[in-house]
Structure formats: C-alpha cells, structure tokens
Amino acid sequence: MARRALLTGWLFLLPAVVAYCLFVLYPLLTAVQYSFYKWNGIGASTWVGLYNYLQIFTDPTLLAPIGNALVLIIYFTIIPVVSGLILATLIRNMRQNAFSSAARTILFLPQIVPLVAAGIAWSWMYAQTGTINSILNTVGLGFLSRSWLADFGTALPAVGLIGSWVLTGLCTVLLLTGMGKIDPSLYEAARIDGAGWFRMFGAVTLPGVRQEIVVLVTITIISALSSFDIIYTTTKGGPGTTTLVPGISIFRLAFVQGQVGLASALGIVLLILVLAVVLPVQRIARERD
Amino acid sequence: MSTFIRAPRAVVLAAAAAVTLLALAGCAPGSSNASQGQSGSVSTALTTKKVTLKIQDETGFPVTSNLAAEFTKQHPNVKFKIVRDSFQNLLANSPRLMASADAPDLIRLSTLGSTVKDGLVTNLDPYFKAYGWDKFSAGQLASARMTTAGVRGEGSLWQFGLGYSVTGIYMNQKLADKVGITSVPATIDELEADLQKAKTAGVLPVQTGMQDGVGTFVLQALINQYGDKAKLIDWMFNKPGATFDTPASLKGATKFQDWATKGYLPTDVNAINYTTMVANFTAGQGLFMWDGNWDAANVQKALGKGGAQFFLMPPTTKGGKYVAMGAGNTFAIPSKSKNHDTTAYFLNWIATNSKARQIVVDITGASPGGDPAQKLPTVEKGSLIETALAMSASVGKDDGFTDFIANTTSGIYQGALQPDEQLLLTDKITPDAFTKAIQAFYEKDLAG
Numbered sequence: 001m002a003r004r005a006l007l008t009g010w011l012f013l014l015p016a017v018v019a020y021c022l023f024v025l026y027p028l029l030t031a032v033q034y035s036f037y038k039w040n041g042i043g044a045s046t047w048v049g050l051y052n053y054l055q056i057f058t059d060p061t062l063l064a065p066i067g068n069a070l071v072l073i074i075y076f077t078i079i080p081v082v083s084g085l086i087l088a089t090l091i092r093n094m095r096q097n098a099f100s101s102a103a104r105t106i107l108f109l110p111q112i113v114p115l116v117a118a119g120i121a122w123s124w125m126y127a128q129t130g131t132i133n134s135i136l137n138t139v140g141l142g143f144l145s146r147s148w149l150a151d152f153g154t155a156l157p158a159v160g161l162i163g164s165w166v167l168t169g170l171c172t173v174l175l176l177t178g179m180g181k182i183d184p185s186l187y188e189a190a191r192i193d194g195a196g197w198f199r200m201f202g203a204v205t206l207p208g209v210r211q212e213i214v215v216l217v218t219i220t221i222i223s224a225l226s227s228f229d230i231i232y233t234t235t236k237g238g239p240g241t242t243t244l245v246p247g248i249s250i251f252r253l254a255f256v257q258g259q260v261g262l263a264s265a266l267g268i269v270l271l272i273l274v275l276a277v278v279l280p281v282q283r284i285a286r287e288r289d
Numbered sequence: 290m291s292t293f294i295r296a297p298r299a300v301v302l303a304a305a306a307a308v309t310l311l312a313l314a315g316c317a318p319g320s321s322n323a324s325q326g327q328s329g330s331v332s333t334a335l336t337t338k339k340v341t342l343k344i345q346d347e348t349g350f351p352v353t354s355n356l357a358a359e360f361t362k363q364h365p366n367v368k369f370k371i372v373r374d375s376f377q378n379l380l381a382n383s384p385r386l387m388a389s390a391d392a393p394d395l396i397r398l399s400t401l402g403s404t405v406k407d408g409l410v411t412n413l414d415p416y417f418k419a420y421g422w423d424k425f426s427a428g429q430l431a432s433a434r435m436t437t438a439g440v441r442g443e444g445s446l447w448q449f450g451l452g453y454s455v456t457g458i459y460m461n462q463k464l465a466d467k468v469g470i471t472s473v474p475a476t477i478d479e480l481e482a483d484l485q486k487a488k489t490a491g492v493l494p495v496q497t498g499m500q501d502g503v504g505t506f507v508l509q510a511l512i513n514q515y516g517d518k519a520k521l522i523d524w525m526f527n528k529p530g531a532t533f534d535t536p537a538s539l540k541g542a543t544k545f546q547d548w549a550t551k552g553y554l555p556t557d558v559n560a561i562n563y564t565t566m567v568a569n570f571t572a573g574q575g576l577f578m579w580d581g582n583w584d585a586a587n588v589q590k591a592l593g594k595g596g597a598q599f600f601l602m603p604p605t606t607k608g609g610k611y612v613a614m615g616a617g618n619t620f621a622i623p624s625k626s627k628n629h630d631t632t633a634y635f636l637n638w639i640a641t642n643s644k645a646r647q648i649v650v651d652i653t654g655a656s657p658g659g660d661p662a663q664k665l666p667t668v669e670k671g672s673l674i675e676t677a678l679a680m681s682a683s684v685g686k687d688d689g690f691t692d693f694i695a696n697t698t699s700g701i702y703q704g705a706l707q708p709d710e711q712l713l714l715t716d717k718i719t720p721d722a723f724t725k726a727i728q729a730f731y732e733k734d735l736a737g
Binding site: 039123 | 317380382388403407408500557560700703708712715
C-alpha cells in the first residue's frame with residue numbers, strides 16, 4: 001500500500017519534474033557543457049577545458065562587472081528592506097482606513113510596471129533637462145544638477161536607486177503581511193513591561209518578520225546580481241564601464257560577439273556567486289530558528 | 290532549509306557527471322560539417338511556379354514591403370512573407386535564424402561575422418557572373434566580399450545592398466543665419482571656425498550622443514580625413530597586421546576630445562543616444578549633426594524645406610578628396626533557403642528595374658546602387674534627398690566610400706568604441722590610450 005502511495009505521489013509530481021528537467025536542468029547542464037568549449041553558437045566547437053574560466057578570473061574587463069553587481073546589492077537589497085521595514089511599521093501603526101490601503105497600493109505599484117518601462121521613464125527623469133534637475137533648480141540646488149546617468153560618479157547609484165524604487169513596494173507589502181501575523185498580545189506584554197517604540201520594534205517586530213526578511217534578502221540579492229533590464233534601457237553599461245553588470249556582459253558575449261562558451265562560463269560563475277552570497281543568508285536564518 | 294543547502298552539492302556532482310559523460314561521448318556542441326549551400330549551376334530565368342519568398346527584415350525599414358508588393362504586381366506567381374524584428378534583436382539572432390530548418394529566403398544581415406565560415410550564407414559569385422554585376426560600382430560591393438579566412442573586401446560576394454547610404458553633416462539653417470554662417474564649410478579649419486562662432490553666440494555647435502556610441506560618426510569623419518583611408522579600410526576588413534593605432538586615428542581622437550573640452554558637444558553627451566540626438570536636432574538644438582542620408586526626409590519634415598542643409602565632411606585642404614562612410618543596406622540569402630534563384634532574381638530586379646530603383650530612393654532616400662550608367666530615379670527638386678544623392682555621386686567619383694568602423698568586428702561597437710569614446714570625451718583617457726585600447730579589443734575580438 002505504501003509503495004502504491006509513493007508511486008501515486010511520483011505520478012502527481014511527474015508533470016512538474018518533466019517541466020523542471022526540460023526547462024531548468026537541461027539548459028543548465030548544457031550551459032555547463034558549453035562553458036568548456038570555444039564555440040560561436042553555430043559552427044564547430046573546440047574543447048578548451050577550463051580556459052574560459054581562467055579568462056574570466058584574469059581579465060579585468062570581465063571581473064569589473066561582477067564588482068558593480070556586488071555594489072548594486074546596497075541599492076537592491078539594503079535600501080528596499082530597510083525602507084520597507086520603516087514604511088511597513090508606519091502603515092501598520094496607522095488606523096486601517098482608505099488612506100492606509102491606498103498607501104499600500106501606491107507603494108506596490110512600481111512592482112507591476114515592467115522594468116524596461118521603468119528604465120526608460122527614469123532615464124527621462126535623470127536627463128539633463130529631466131524632472132530631477134528641474135526640482136533641484138526650483139529649490140535652489142541647481143549647482144547639483146547634472147546628467148545623472150552620464151556622470152561617472154553618479155551613474156551606478158542612479159541606476160541602483162531605480163532598483164530601490166522598484167523593490168521597496170514589494171518589501172513593504174511582504175513585511176506588512178509578516179507583521180500582521182505577529183500575536184498582538186506580545187506587543188501588549190512588551191508595553192506593560194514598559195518597552196518604548198524602538199524596544200518593541202527590536203524585540204517583537206523584527207524577530208517576528210525574520211523569515212520574511214530572509215526571503216526578501218534572498219530574492220533582492222538575486223535581482224541585484226542578475227540585473228539586466230534596468231541597466232540595458234538606461235545606460236547600456238556606460239559611461240565607460242561604470243554600470244556594466246554580468247547580465248549585460250553575458251548577453252553581449254553570447255549574442256553580439258558570438259562567444260557562447262565564454263558567455264556560458266560567465267553565467268556559471270554568476271550562478272555560483274549568487275549561491276555563495278545567498279546560502280549564508282539561508283544558514284543564518286536556520287541557525288537562529 | 291537543510292535540503293536547500295545540500296542541493297548545490299548534488300547539482301554540482303550531477304552536472305560534473307553529465308559533462309564528463311557528454312565529453313566522453315564526444316558530443317561537442319555545434320556542427321563541424323558546414324555546407325556551403327552551393328548548387329553549382331544557377332538560373333537567371335524566373336520560375337513559373339507559385340512560390341512564396343520569406344524575408345526577415347528589421348523594423349522601421351519598410352522598403353522591402355514596397356518592393357515585394359511591386360514585384361508581385363509584375364510577377365503574380367511570386368508572393369512574399371515578410372517578418373520584422375528590431376535591428377538589435379536581429380543582430381543577435383540572425384545566425385540562429387539562418388541555421389534553423391525554416392530559414393528565410395532573404396535576411397537583413399548587416400555584418401557577415403562568422404556566417405561565411407559557418408556556411409550559413411549563399412555564395413553570390415555565380416549570380417555576379419550570370420547577371421553581370423561587374424558593371425556595378427566595385428567599391429560599393431567590396432564590403433560584401435569575404436575570403437574563407439574571414440578577411441573582408443576580397444574573396445567571394447555574400448551580401449547584396451538594397452540602397453547605399455552616405456553620411457555627412459546636417460546644418461540647421463536658422464541657427465547658421467543666427468551665428469552668421471553664410472556657406473557650408475569647405476575645410477576642417479573652416480568647420481572649426483563655425484563651431485567657435487556658434488559657441489560664442491550661445492548656440493550648441495554639435496548635436497551628438499555617446500550613450501549608444503552614435504557620436505562615432507564624428508570621430509570617424511575626422512579620422513577619414515586625417516590619413517590614408519586605405520589603411521583604415523584594411524583594418525575594418527580585418528586584413529592581417531592592420532591596426533587602428535595610427536597617426537590618423539590619434540589625430541582624429543585628439544580633435545574629438547578637444548571639441549568636447551571646448552564645449553562644442555552637449556554637456557550630457559554620454560546620456561544621449563541616436564534617437565535623442567535626432568529628436569534634439571530636429572527640435573532645433575544644435576547647429577550641426579553628423580548623420581546619414583536615412584534621416585534626410587525626417588530632418589526636412591521637421592525643419593521645413595530649406596530649414597537645413599546636408600553636406601559632406603570637408604577635407605583638410607580646399608579641393609581635397611571627399612571621404613564618407615557609406616554602406617549598403619545589406620541582405621544575404623541563407624544557404625538553407627530553397628529558392629536561391631528566385632531570391633537572386635528579386636535582388637537583381639531591385640538594382641535594375643526602374644520602378645524598383647524609384648521605390649528604393651523614395652522610401653530610403655538612399656542611392657539605389659547598381660550600374661552607375663543607369664538613369665537615377667527622379668526626386669523632389671531642392672529636397673535633402675536630392676542633395677544626398679548628389680553627395681553619394683561625388684563621393685563615388687572620388688572613390689571615397691568607407692565602411693563604418695562600428696562594423697569592424699562583431700563586438701567592437703558595444704565592447705570598445707562606445708565605452709572608450711565615453712572615457713575619451715570626459716577626459717578619462719588620453720587619445721593615445723584610446724587608440725591603443727581599441728586596437729587591443731580588436732585583437733582580442735578577432736582571436737575569439
């Protein structure tokens with residue numbers, strides 16, 4: 001009987017397993033295979049062993065984008081999660097009315113906008129004659145105005161902040177849901193014990209939403225390291241290579257320069273990097289369970 | 290959570306096992322037996338059977354639709370199915386499209402890349418002979434030739450141009466009047482004097498951009514005039530030993546940087562792309578714009594007839610030879626096409642049929658190419674398109690056409706020219722470091 005149940009279980013799993021193997025595992029394995037070849041995607045290929053990997057770790061033009069992606073974690077992960085926590089706490093403390101649900105909806109809206117559209121809209125706002133400089137001029141800070149995406153110093157933070165804008169809503173809504181699950185009696189107990197707002201936030205709210213934070217940190221780090229759309233529509237990696245990220249490099253190597261092998265190797269390195277950053281986060285969550 | 294942590298180890302092990310298996314089984318990706326798609330004998334008689342030719346073209350380039358309609362009107366048994374995609378997407382996907390089982394019969398192919406080596410395109414030599422294309426301008430066909438070793442400019446013919454472009458400088462007439470410019474500059478020195486005039490009068494001298502590298506037109510226009518263009522062409526055609534690191538490139542890069550430093554270019558040049566550049570110029574921002582004939586109709590429509598002039602990049606000395614970037618809007622017949630002869634007939638018809646030539650000029654504003662002895666299509670008197678055709682003719686007379694340096698290797702535009710010119714224009718690298726960086730990338734890209 002148990003064996004039969006097991007078989008039924010596998011049968012139920014089968015469609016998902018087939019889809020997973022066909023669309024995730026198989027492409028992943030072929031990418032690993034390609035990464036050991038010099039191949040333009042069409043013609044004959046040559047086995048080059050680990051040469052593509054060697055090239056990635058010795059060529060500064062291939063390493064620099066990885067550094068930029070790591071910097072993007074500040075804007076894609078730290079800023080959205082921290083501001084998400086602040087906003088969620090504020091909304092939660094508001095009385096539930098039309099205003100609070102409107103605030104929630106508005107904060108979540110950027111998540112619905114396609115990233116390409118967001119990138120184009122933001123590049124207009126960042127332009128020399130765009131909204132941001134107009135605002136600066138109006139409030140008397142005209143000396144700060146510049147072409148934000150073309151300036152070597154501000155381009156990376158500027159594209160990073162687009163990521164913050166997109167992801168803050170998601171963080172806020174998810175954290176709000178997490179906070180909704182916290183037992184109100186905990187707050188009451190803390191209040192009776194004389195805890196202030198900050199104390200309650202640290203002792204009740206934060207531990208209460210730890211799982212949500214771990215999930216958010218994980219998915220936002222992945223979107224930082226594998227970013228493509230926003231950069232492609234705003235700066236294409238420029239000025240110079242200040243905003244070049246692995247996603248853009250992989251796309252160019254594979255589809256413009258016809259170096260499918262090297263592109264696959266860079267993709268695998270990116271995959272390992274994502275795992276190396278994300279797995280410790282998972283471990284921290286597990287240890288504190 | 291524990292399964293999540295253990296998972297990668299299992300994946301790595303499985304992957305390693307799979308890769309080892311694949312390697313041992315000798316199934317390397319790709320195919321080594323490239324077919325040249327050569328049928329040997331070709332026919333110049335149009336088929337009488339019903340056929341549908343599949344054309345893969347880029348968006349915003351409607352001329353193939355008009356040509357197809359006219360061809361079907363003249364030859365009702367030949368119908369067309371045209372699929373379009375953006376230039377960028379097409380560039381990325383064309384090798385795969387040509388290698389697929391239902392490859393198109395005609396494809397917009399701006400750069401040959403490794404398609405010749407991989408046997409994806411049809412050798413047009415037999416048609417060249419059969420149709421007598423030796424009467425066409427050899428210079429215009431040069432960049433469509435490639436040897437089996439991958440050197441362009443010689444060897445067999447692989448591409449065919451539907452119209453040939455010419456680049457030059459647009460001048461906003463209203464702004465020119467405002468700053469006191471009475472005629473278009475005849476030398477680079479005169480051009481620089483005009484730039485300074487505009488700057489002094491508070492008019493932006495040059496409208497250009499470098500976000501996507503479009504300002505490369507300006508850089509190459511300078512390099513073209515500063516040295517022997519044959520050397521630059523050798524480099525663009527990837528002849529062994531050719532280099533970008535020449536006195537002409539250095540002088541051109543130095544001048545380009547100098548113009549940026551003097552404030553002749555927009556302050557946010559690195560944030561402006563091609564679309565923005567054209568939009569800005571046609572909105573009256575900027576005295577000059579380096580661009581091609583393809584925007585002639587656009588500019589005329591926006592600034593009005595007589596509102597702009599279009600002229601060739603002036604030489605260094607008065608009466609010097611004109612040199613201009615120009616290329617065919619090139620198409621190729623994939624080897625896997627099943628209608629080689631019909632498609633070649635269509636191509637020859639485009640270059641020789643008077644109605645087709647008129648369509649090419651009307652829709653693209655480009656010179657129709659073909660036999661120079663053949664009558665040119667009629668165009669509106671005093672239009673910028675008329676000017677562009679005249680410019681094309683004078684460059685042709687001086688044998689001054691060159692390819693675009695952006696087409697030198699598949700990756701050089703986005704991988705080197707665009708980022709390194711951004712550095713050049715903002716004084717982050719010296720002109721000397723710039724030319725060396727471009728050459729270094731070129732060698733790396735060719736080595737694959």
